Amino acid sequence: MEEFNNLIRHKIDNTLPETYLDWFKNDLRCTLFLAHLINHLLVHEAYKGKKELIEAVSDFLRFNIYMFNHECSKNLSKYSVLYNRVGDWRTVQVLYVKSIYLKNRTKKYDWIDPKNDEMIDWIYDYLSREGHEHIILDKIFIPENTQEKYELILASLDVLSNVEDPSVGTKNKKGFSLRSYVLSSMKKAWDGQKSYEAKNKVDEWKVKVYKKNHAKLKALIAFSDFTDNQMINNSIEQMYDQLIKEDINDQ
Structure with a gap:
């Protein structure tokens, strides 16, 4: 009985209550952001699809919350909305990350169509190519379908700073946040691609042969x-x- 009580006490003192996991347990985008904060601890792992990643991140936070608390701030970008939080050491950091993330995540992306397979594949490749390399959890999270790839794109934008930086921008115009600059550049590249295709598209007719x-x-x-x-x-x-x-x- 004494040993049992010790185990219960250890669980209470060192594990994160499951109620603090509910905000991301069905949300791949949130889970991807959390996984990014501890990606150097997951570098030898690979998770195929939403279900595997959410289960892995949930288990990690429940039983290794002390590691998350110690490591997560190293990968947090500069965000426009920040504040201090105090409280129970087990919950204070995950609640802080939750608030910071939800208040600062990307909002202006209406032009990205999650059902357009061609667009999603193009954006994924654009953000992955040499010189850009903004897709997070490369070779760690493997999306299984277009919807998961779309949420990975959004999470990859979410981790970028939304604070204006005098060094970010074109040669002649600077002062953008890294996120807004990447989004703007990406949209211009997509629009240019479609405009080029439209100009060079050969009109085709279908003719029925009896x-x-x-x-x-x-x-x-x-x-x-x-x-x-x-x-x-x-x-x-x-x-x-x-x-x-x-x-x-x-x-």
Whole structure:
């Protein structure tokens, strides 16, 4: 009984009550931010998908809260909303991080469409490429789908400072926060990419070939060694020359 009481006392004194985990237990974005604060302690691990990461971070905080308290401040960026907190050593730091994170996380990202697979993949690659390298938990968290990749992108923006810095910006214009500069640069790059694609996109029409002509088209392709598109477009050009051009010349 004495040993049992000692174990209970140890649990009370050294573990984080589960009620302090509820704010992130179903929120991958919050969990990613917390994992980033202790990423050097997770460097040898790999978590595939939301479920694995949330369970790992929850267990770490419950049983290693003293390590979190000691390490988390090393990875906290400069944020515009800060304040001091006092209280129970087990809970004070995780409550501080919760408040700081929720008050300072990224808000202006409406242009990012979580259901646009092409956009999410492009942004993920943009933030991962050499010279940018803003994606957090690289090779530690492996997203399983577009939604998880989207939340990883947001969490990666969340860890960036939202405090204006006179050294951040373009050569001719500085004074942005790192977060706002990355977001602005990323949006300009995406808009430029789509504008370029739109200008260079070839208009395409779909033409239905009647079933009775399928065999004829295949024979013509085999005879000419053209593709089906080349065959149809060459036929159009020839008919245009014979009918339209000749009529114009006659007139």
